[in-house]
Amino acid sequence: MHASAAEGARTGETLRAALAGLVDGLSARQAAQATGRLIENYRGRTPTDAPVLRDRADVVAYAAYRMPATFEAVRSALAAFRAGAPGWSPGSHVDIGGGTGAATWATAAAWPDGERATTVLDWAEPALALGRELAGGAGVEALRKARWQRQVIGDGLSLPDGTDLVTVSYVLGELTAADRHAVVDEAARAAQAVVLIEPGTPDGYLRIREARERLLAAGLRVVAPCPHSAQCPIEPGADWCHFAARVSRSSLHRQVKGGSLPYEDEKFAYVAAARFPAAPADARVVRRPQLRKGQVLLDLCGPDGLRRETVTKRQGPRYRTARDADWGDAWPGEDPHAPT
Secondary structure: OOHHHHHHHHHHHHHHHHHHHHHOOOOHHHHHHHHHHHHHHOOOOOOOOOOOOOOHHHHHHHHHHHHHHHHHHHHHHHHHHHHHOOOOOOOEEEEEOOOOOHHHHHHHHHOOOOOOEEEEEEOOHHHHHHHHHHHHOOOOHHHHOOEEEEOOOOOOOOOOOOEEEEEEEOOHHHOOHHHHHHHHHHHHHHEEEEEEEEEOOHHHHHHHHHHHHHHHHOOOEEEEOOOOOOOOOOOEOOEOOOEEEEEEOOHHHHHHHOOOOOEEEEEEEEEEEEOOOOOOOOEEEOOOOEEEOOEEEEEEEEOOEEEEEEEEHHHOHHHHHHHHOOOOOEEOOOOOOOOO
């Protein structure tokens, strides 16, 4: 396992262990009831100035249920961003609407070395308090030093000039259109790099697509997942761009969802953009590869739009790479071994 991947896995295990310890203090019934109610309320129907996290029990249950999935989705997006900007590391990070800090944990996993000033902004004080508690016991310097600040998320939000990295994960869908535009525009104005993550639904994709256009209009360029900064080639309403991150299910996940598998796949849509030079992938695998006898079928997005590439066993190294390719992976350009 690559060193950064191993560090990310360790950070994820630390987070899951911390959350499990918190849930041990709740009865199974209390945790399940709180989680079920909060899931319903957090599907975009609650005004952002009236959060539904009423007390510590609410926050603990919701964090235990959602933080591992959000962490893995953000970590996947940041890994794709890092692949396009391998020499860059943020010295400052603002997590907008960060709640209990899943994206802050993911950022610490993505860039485990070096000093970083991190600020988490959220409208729910109970969430910030729990995030502060979890980070304080993490044993990770960037997390221990993070600032947790109550802030209404929307129009009027002001970020420090020259912020290196801004993350906004699973927040845009909770905002009105005007507040959503204000948040994206302020992130684009203040930051060197912006990473936005939403649920991997058609609506989540449309919010990311809209935000992507605003980032481009502000002068940023796409680093991931798109291999270009041109218009998205997907016809709205006909399909949507999204990816998946594997999440280990906790006992609370299995109890609330009634599932038996030890894992689930968190579907998410994202865009990562930057003001500095970066190298997007030649192409991106946008569906699960289809394995056939002696060939692999890859659905790709490239600078020229959507296409399918069939990689056969005769292509040797490229075929072996295709066999190992996964949904969301970068894919190299023309096969250097192909006959001309």
